[in-house]
Amino acid sequence: xxxxxxxxxxxxxxxxxxxxxxxxxxxxxxxxxxxxxxxxxxxxxxxxxxxxxxxxxxxxxxxxxxxxxxxxxxxxxxxxxxxxxxxxxxxxxxxxxxxxxxxxxxxxxxxxxxxxxxxxxxxxxxxxxxxxxxxxxxxxxxxxxxxxxxxxxxxxxxxxxxxxxxxxxxxxxxxxxxxxxxxxxxxxxxxxxxxxxxxxxxxxxxxxxxxxxxxxxxxxxxxxxxxxxxxxxxxxxxxxxxxxxxxxxxxxxxxxxxxxxxxxxxxxxxxxxxxxxxxxxxxxxxxxxxxxxxxxxxxxxxxxxxxxxxxxxxxxxxxxxxxxxxxxxxxxxxxxxxxxxxxxxxxxxxxxxxxxxxxxxxxxxxxxxxxxxxxxxxxxxxxxxxxxxxxxxxxxxxxxxxxxxxxxxxxxxxxxxxxxxxxxxxxxxxxxxxxxxxxxxxxxxxxxxxxxxxxxxxxxxxxxxxxxxxxxxxxxxxxxxxxxxxxxxxxxxxxxxxxxxxxxxxxxxxxxxxxxxxxxxxxxxxxxxxxxxxxxxxxxxxxxxxxxxxxxxxxxxxxxxxxxxxxxxxxxxxxxxxxxxxxxxxxxxxxxxxxxxxxxxxxxxxxxxxxxxxxxxxxxxxxxxxxxxxxxxxxxxxxxxxxxxxxxxxxxxxxxxxxxxxxxxxxxxxxxxxxxxxxxxxxxxxxxxxxxxxx
Ligand code: GLA
Numbered sequence: 001x002x003x004x005x006x007x008x009x010x011x012x013x014x015x016x017x018x019x020x021x022x023x024x025x026x027x028x029x030x031x032x033x034x035x036x037x038x039x040x041x042x043x044x045x046x047x048x049x050x051x052x053x054x055x056x057x058x059x060x061x062x063x064x065x066x067x068x069x070x071x072x073x074x075x076x077x078x079x080x081x082x083x084x085x086x087x088x089x090x091x092x093x094x095x096x097x098x099x100x101x102x103x104x105x106x107x108x109x110x111x112x113x114x115x116x117x118x119x120x121x122x123x124x125x126x127x128x129x130x131x132x133x134x135x136x137x138x139x140x141x142x143x144x145x146x147x148x149x150x151x152x153x154x155x156x157x158x159x160x161x162x163x164x165x166x167x168x169x170x171x172x173x174x175x176x177x178x179x180x181x182x183x184x185x186x187x188x189x190x191x192x193x194x195x196x197x198x199x200x201x202x203x204x205x206x207x208x209x210x211x212x213x214x215x216x217x218x219x220x221x222x223x224x225x226x227x228x229x230x231x232x233x234x235x236x237x238x239x240x241x242x243x244x245x246x247x248x249x250x251x252x253x254x255x256x257x258x259x260x261x262x263x264x265x266x267x268x269x270x271x272x273x274x275x276x277x278x279x280x281x282x283x284x285x286x287x288x289x290x291x292x293x294x295x296x297x298x299x300x301x302x303x304x305x306x307x308x309x310x311x312x313x314x315x316x317x318x319x320x321x322x323x324x325x326x327x328x329x330x331x332x333x334x335x336x337x338x339x340x341x342x343x344x345x346x347x348x349x350x351x352x353x354x355x356x357x358x359x360x361x362x363x364x365x366x367x368x369x370x371x372x373x374x375x376x377x378x379x380x381x382x383x384x385x386x387x388x389x390x391x392x393x394x395x396x397x398x399x400x401x402x403x404x405x406x407x408x409x410x411x412x413x414x415x416x417x418x419x420x421x422x423x424x425x426x427x428x429x430x431x432x433x434x435x436x437x438x439x440x441x442x443x444x445x446x447x448x449x450x451x452x453x454x455x456x457x458x459x460x461x462x463x464x465x466x467x468x469x470x471x472x473x474x475x476x477x478x479x480x481x482x483x484x485x486x487x488x489x490x491x492x493x494x495x496x497x498x499x500x501x502x503x504x505x506x507x508x509x510x511x512x513x514x515x516x517x518x519x520x521x522x523x524x525x526x527x528x529x530x531x532x533x534x535x536x537x538x539x540x541x542x543x544x545x546x547x548x549x550x551x552x553x554x555x556x557x558x559x560x561x562x563x564x565x566x567x568x569x570x571x572x573x574x575x576x577x578x579x580x581x582x583x584x585x586x587x588x589x590x591x592x593x594x595x596x597x598x599x600x601x602x603x604x605x606x607x608x609x610x611x612x613x614x615x616x617x618x619x620x621x622x623x624x625x626x627x628x629x630x631x632x633x634x635x636x637x638x639x640x641x642x643x644x645x646x647x648x649x650x651x652x653x654x655x656x657x658x659x660x661x662x663x664x665x666x667x668x669x670x671x672x673x674x675x676x677x678x679x680x681x682x683x684x685x686x687x688x689x690x691x692x693x694x695x
Contacts, residue, residue, distance in 0.1 A: 030417045030418035030647065031418065032328070032329050032367065032418060032420065033275055033297050033298050033328070033329075034275075034298050034328070034329040034330060034331060034366075034367035034368070035329075035367050035417060035418070036108065036176050037273065039071065039108065039176075040071060040409065040410055040413040041367065041413045041414065041416045041417035041418070042362050042366075042367050042368070042409045042412075042413045042416050043071040043072050043367065043368045043369075043409065044068070044069055044070050044071060044072070044358070044368070044369055044370075044371070044402065044405055044406040044409055045070060045071065045072030045073060045074060045110070045333075045368055045369070045370035045371070046065065046070050046072075046073060046074075046370055046371045046372075046373065046374045046388060047073070047074050047075075047077075047334060047370060047371070047372045047373040047374060048061065048065075048073040048074070048075050048098075048102075048373070048374045048375075049075070049078070049079070049373065049374070049375075049377065050075060050094065050095075050098040051076070051079045051082040051094065051095075052377045052378075052380075053375075055094065055097060055098075057393065058097075058098060058101050059101065060393060061374065061375065061389070061393070062101055062102055062104070062105040062107065063105065064388075064389060064394075064395060064399070065102075065105060065107060065374070066105035066106060066107065067403065068388070068395075068399060068402055068403040068406050069403060069405075069406020069407050069409065069410050070107060070402070070406060071106065071107055071108065071406075072107065072108055072109070072110060072176070072368060072370060073102050073107055073108075073109055073110070073374075074109075074110040074111075074112060074179060074333060074370055075095070075098060075099075075109060075110070075111060075112065076095055076111050076112050076113075076114055076165075077112025077113070077114055077116065077179060077181070077182045078112075078114055078116065078117045078144065078182065079095070079114050080114035080115070080117055080118060080119045080122075080161060081117075081119035081120065081121075082094065083095065083114060083161065083164075083165070084119065084161055084164070085119075086121055087121060087122070087125070090164050090168075092164065092165070092168045092169075095111075095168075095169075096168065096169075096172075099169070099172060099174050099175060100174065102174065103173075103174040108174055108175070108176045109172075109174055109175050109176065110175075110176060110177050110178065110179055110277075110333075111165060111169055111175055111177075111178050111179070112178070112179040112180075112181075112182060113158070113161065113162045113165065113178065113179070113180050113181055113262050113266075114161060115147075115158045115161065115162070115180075115181045115262065116144045116145055116181050116182035116183070116185060117144045117146075117182075118146070118147045118154065118157065120141050122157055123141045123146070123147070124141070126151075126153050126154075128148075128151065128153070128192075129147045129148055129151045129153055129154040129157075130146055130147065130148070130190075131145075131146055131147060131148045131188060131189070131190040131192075132148075132190045132191045132192040133191060134191045134234075134236045136191070143381075144182070145182075145183075145185035145186055145188055147185075148189075148190030148192065148194075148195065149185060149188075149189065149190070149254050149255060149258045150189070150190060150192075150194060150195045150198050150254055151190070151194065155258065155261050158258075158261060158262055159261050159262060159265055162261075162262040162265050162266055163265040163269065165266075166265050166266045166268070166269030166270055167269055169270075170266070170269040170270030170271060170274065171270070171271055175270075175274060176273075176274060176275065177274050177275035177276065177277060177297070178266055178270070178274060178275070178276045178277070179277055179278060179279055179300070179333065180259045180262050180263060180266075180276065180277075180278045180296075181258070181259065181262070181278065182279060183279055183280070183281055183284075183302065184255050184258070184259065184278060184280075184286075184287070184292070185255075186281075186284070186286060187251055187255055187284075187286025187287045188286075189234075189251055189254065191234055191236070195234065195254075196232075196233070196234050197230075198250075198254075199232070199234060199247065199250050200229045200230060200232050201229070202250050202253065203229065203232060203246060203250075204229050206246075210226050210227065210228075210229065213226065214226060216242060216519040216521060217240050217242035217243060217519065217521075218240075218242070218521065219240070221240075224240060234247065235247045241436065241439050241440065241520040242519050242520045242521065244435070244439050244520070245432065245435055245436060245439070245488075245519070245520040248287070248288070248431070248435050249288070251286060251287050252287040252288040252291050252292065252431075253291075255286075255287050255292060256287075256291055256292055256294075256295070259278060259292070259295065260295060263276055263295055263296075275297035275298060276295075276296055276297050277296050277297060277298055277299065277300045277331065277333070278292065278293070278296055278299075278300065279300045279301060279302050279333040279334060280292070280293070280299060280300065280301045280302070280322065280325075281301060281302055282301055282302075282303065282318035282321065282322065283318060283321065283449055285431065285434055285435065285438070287431075288431040288432075289325050289431070290325060290431070290470045290472075293325040293326050294326075296326070298326060298328060298329065298330055298331065299322050299323075299325040299326050299330045299331075300322075300330060300331040300332070300333035301318070301322045301330065301331075301332060301333065302332070302333055302334035302335070302372070303315065303318065303319075303332045303334070303335040303336075303357070303361065304334070304335065304336050304340055305336060305340075305349065305357075306340055306342070306343035306344075307343040307344045307345045307346070307347060308345075308347065309349060309350065309353060310349070310353060310356070310357055310360075310657075312360065312640055312655075312657040313453060313456065313457045313460070314453055315357065315360060316360060316364055316456075316460065316640065317452070317453055317456045317468065319332075319360070319361060319364035319365065319366065320364055320365075320421075320456075320466060320467060320468045321429060321468045323364060323365040323421060323467070323468075324429070324467055324468040324469040324470070324473070327467070327469060327473065328365075328420065329365045329366065329367050329420050330365060330366055330367075331366060331367060331368040331369075331370070332361045332366045332368065332369045332370060333368075333370050334370055334371070334372035335354075335357065335358075335361070335369060335370065335371060335372065336349070336354075336371075336372065336385075336386050337354060337371045337372070337373075337386040337387060337388050337398045337402060338354065338386035338398045339384075339385070339386040340385055340386065341382050341383070341384040341385040341386075346384065348386070350687070351401070351687075352401070352686065352687030352688070353687055354398065354401050354402070354405070355401055355404060355405050355408075355687065355689065356655050356656075356657065356687040356688075356689060358405045358409075359405075359408075359653055359655055359689045359691075360640065360642075360653075360655055362409075362416065362644075362653065363640070363642035363644070363653035363655065364421060364642060365420055365421045365644070367416070369405070371388060371402055372385070373385065373387055373388075374387060374388050374389060375387050375388070375389045375390075375391075375393065376391060378391060386398065388402055408674060408689075408691075411673070411674070412651075412673040412674065412691050415649060415651040415673060415691065415693055416644060416651060417647060417649075418646045418647025418649070419644035419645055419646040419647060419649055419650075419651060420644060420645070420646050421465055421467075421642070421643070421644055422465065422631075422643075422645060422646075423463065423465040423466055423467040423478070423631075424463060424465070424477075424478060424479040424480065424626070424628045424629075425459050425460075425463045425465070425466045425467070425478060425479065425480045425481075425482070425623070425626070425628055426466070426467045426468070426469050426473070426475060426478045426480070426481045426482075427452060427455055427456055427459070427466060427467070427468045427469075427481075427482050427483070427484065428468075428469060428470070428471040428473075428481060428482070428483040428486060429452065429468050429469070429470070429471075430470065430471045430483075430485075430486060430487075430488060432487075432488040432518065432520075433448070433471075433485050433486050433487040433488045433489075433516075434448055434449075434485070436487045436488050436515075436516050436520050437485060437487050437512060439520075442542075442544050442563075443544035443545070443562060443563065445544075445561075445562045446544070446562055446563060446609075448484070448485040448487075448512075451484045451485055451510060451511075451609055452468075452484050452485060454484075454609075454610075454612065454615050455482050455484045455510070455615070455619070456468070457612075457615075458612075458615045458616050458618065458619035459480075459482065459619045459622065459623070461616075461619070462619055462620065462623045462628070462630065463480075463623060463628050463629075463630060463631065464630045464631035464632055464641050464642065464643065465631040465642065465643060471483065471486060471493055471497075472493065472496065475496075475497075475500045475505060476500065476503065476505070478505065479505075479506065479626040479627055479628050480505075480506045480508070480622055480623065480625075480626030480628050481497075481500065481505060481506070481507050481508070482507075482508040482509075482510070482622065483497075483507070483508070483509050483510065483513060484510035484511075485510055485511075485512060485513070486509060486510070486513040486514065486528075487512045487513065487514075487515050487516055488515075488516045488517070488518060488520065489513060489514040489515075489516070489517075489523075489528065489529050489530065489531070490517045490518040490530075491517070491530050494514070494529065494530030494531050495530075497531065498531065498534055498598070498599075500601070501534070501598045501599055501601040501602065501603050502598060502599030502600065502601065503599065503600060503601065504599070504600035504601045505601045506601050506602045506604075506622070506625050506626045507601065507602070507603050507604070508604040508605075508606065508622055509528055509531070509603075509604065509605045509606065510606050511542070511563050511564075511565055511606065511607050511608055511609060512527070512542070512563070513527060513528045513529075513531075513605070514527045514528025514529030514530065514531055514532070515527050515529065516529075517529075525538075526538040526539050526540070527539035527542075527565070528605060531603065532570070533570075534596075534598045534603055535574060535594060535596055535598075535603050535605055536569060536570050536571050536573040536574040536594075536596050537567055537568060537569050537570055537574045537591070537594040537596070537605065538567070538568060538570060539565045539566065539567060539607060540565075540566045540567065540568045540590075541565070541566045541586060542563065542564070542565045542566075542607075543563070543564050543565070543566070543584065543586065543587065544562070544563060545560070545561060545562055545563060545564055548560065548561045548611075549561075549564050549580055549581065549583040549584075549587060549608070550580070550581030550582070550583070551578050551579065551580055551581065551592050551608065551610070551614065552578065552579065552581060553576065553577050553578035553579055553592070553593065554577045554578065554621065555577065555578055555593075555614055555617035555618050555620075555621060556613070556614065556617050558610065558611045558613050558614035558617075559610075559611045559614070560580070560592065560608035560609060560610060560611075561609055561611065562609045563608060563609050564580065564583070564587055564592065564607065564608040564609075565592075565607030565608065566580075566586055566587050566590045566591075566607070567590065567591040567592065567593075567594050567605065567607050568590070568591065569591065569594065573596055574594045574595060574596035575594070575595050575596065576591040576593070576594060577593040577594065577595055577604075577621075578591070578592040578593040578606075578614075579591050579592055580592050580608075591607075592606070592607050592608050593605065593606045593607065593608075593618075594607075602625055604622075606618065631643040632652050632694075633666070633667065635654065635662075635664050636658075636662045636663070636664065637658065637662075638656060638657055638658025638659075638660075638662055639654055639655065639656050639657070639658065639662050639664060639684065640653075640654070640655045640657060641653070641654055649693075650693070650694055651673075651691060651692070651693055652691070652692040652693075652694065653689070653690075653691055653692075654682065654684060654689065654690045654691075654692065655684075655687075655688075655689050656684035656685065656686060656687065656688045656689075657687070658686065659686055660686065661683055661684060661685050661686070661688075662683075662684050663681055663682070663683050663684075664681060664682050664684060664690075665680070665681045666679075666680050666681055666682070666692070667680065668680055668695075669695065670692050670693065670694050670695055671692065671693040671694075671695055672690050672691070672692055673690075673691040673692070673693060674689065674690055674691050675690060678695070
């Protein structure tokens with residue numbers, strides 16, 4: 001994997017040959033791949049589409065950008081027809097001019113490979129590259145993500161355009177990195193014969209024999225038994241859970257190969273300082289993001305609110321999810337400058353909300369925040385989307401807010417150089433488990449992401465920092481690990497988790513955990529499957545609830561809703577922390593939460609979806625047994641506090657998401673970087689922000 005890291009020795013050598021002003025800059029390099037050498041540590045960017053405008057217009061755009069402290073443009077991700085107007089005839093001069101023009105305004109460029117939008121000459125020549133929908137209809141040209149990711153013809157053309165771009169810009173000093181494709185075609189697949197064949201071949205390579213596959217998918221059920229690999233369908237809903245899960249994995253593999261095809265040529269042709277990323281979409285679940293981000297230098301995501309207003313918990317969780325993909329800082333490649341155009345109601349965010357969101361991104365580990373988009377094309381599908389300049393090319397009201405963000409980023413950026421988020425608490429998120437639950441929710445009301453969020457909200461308030469990581473991530477640094485929905489829990493994973501607990505870790509499992517193995521088969525033992533012995537308890541029966549059930553015990557009294565599991569003790573070892581009240585008869589007086597010591601740690605099983613108050617009490621208990629302390633200090637309700645540290649520094653971000661002002665008491669004088677003063681307290685208006693360096 002390439003990184004933008006520059007070794008200390010190389011820096012010293014380069015610095016010695018430079019004039020003094022450069023030397024001063026060069027001393028402030030960080031080793032984070034998300035922070036660009038010789039640039040501010042945190043940056044504002046925008047998506048710019050020079051191909052939509054005459055070159056004579058660019059200078060004015062760039063002047064406005066520079067005045068707004070915009071330091072990055074992402075360009076070209078939809079510009080294939082401008083870059084290759086006809087087959088094999090490349091026109092990249094305009095892009096080179098645009099990059100150079102931006103550089104004159106101290107703006108660096110991220111190049112997008114334009115493969116989300118194959119040009120008309122290509123789809124016309126090879127109509128078979130157009131995707132086939134699950135209903136058998138082939139899509140037409142004129143939208144985006146319309147090509148098939150499995151098509152070898154399409155892959156060949158993608159590779160060629162990436163190669164030409166790599167040749168031309170791989171050593172361009174003003175190109176800092178690459179974005180592959182755009183949002184990876186929303187993981188849309190082509191339901192054509194070729195894709196089906198590839199899926200079957202992939203299954204054959206994985207399962208080796210049909211007998212094996214037939215056993216692991218229990219195809220004896222409903223006479224699904226396959227006698228030939230070519231009989232296996234692409235699932236379009238309602239299919240076998242084993243087949244459905246493998247399809248998701250095949251989709252992941254397809255998009256991983258699809259990006260790999262481009263990454264390979266770009267890496268070969270570009271300087272190692274140029275990063276390679278892909279713009280993801282938070283909790284979008286089309287593929288396994290832990291796998292997709294593996295070959296990338298760092299992860300990026302597109303942070304859109306859509307209708308309504310930012311939910312700080314969910315947005316914070318989504319940032320932390322993205323940070324957890326590679327367990328390092330990330331970029332927000334796109335976010336909305338006010339409103340989007342695709343939601344039910346495309347309301348505008350309130351004044352100050354975009355700034356609060358920008359700082360929240362940084363607080364959670366982003367090093368760049370990019371606004372989509374600079375200016376609307378005069379025609380095209382997204383005419384109504386939020387922008388920074390209007391159709392007349394002059395600033396809209398949002399421009400000033402982004403300019404303020406840019407000024408603030410520039411002012412305090414040094415405090416963030418080399419820093420990232422460190423957490424004592426981890427939440428485990430597993431795509432296999434998420435998909436397995438989605439395929440068979442058992443109750444419409446079950447929302448595993450909402451459950452994850454309820455754990456996150458309660459735990460983050462107390463710990464002020466939470467990582468969200470793969471179930472297979474190294475866990476030894478965490479004092480507390482919670483897995484709210486670990487439905488798919490194969491033996492190897494159970495062994496890893498038990499090692500963590502045995503060595504002193506505190507593990508909390510939520511409902512539906514340990515029901516399935518990696519083939520989405522029911523485990524031949526009760527939940528939590530391979531962890532049952534260690535827990536000394538098990539799930540006797542699960543119940544989708546029609547109405548809430550009361551629960552009481554060490555965490556107080558409250559309600560379980562949506563899902564409740566009747567637990568039992570296998571021996572007197574475990575402690576019952578909570579039990580159900582009167583309910584459906586089956587649950588009455590039965591354990592709802594069990595905990596036990598195991599090795600040097602503890603293992604806890606929560607068998608129900610708890611209400612917010614109980615979740616808070618549960619989180620209090622969890623941080624206590626884990627010995628987790630807040631990353632900073634207590635802050636008033638509605639204020640989000642985050643800490644980044646590293647390179648011998650610690651920096652605190654305070655954001656008031658409450659509708660009223662909040663006063664944060666700091667106990668002693670601290671340095672406020674935005675207000676430029678020292679004080680022992682700070683008054684934050686709604687959406688207000690302060691950056692603090694504890695003295
Ligand atoms: C996505 C795309 C952008 C644009 C925005 C609009 O994130 O990547 O090209 O369409 O949505 O919100």
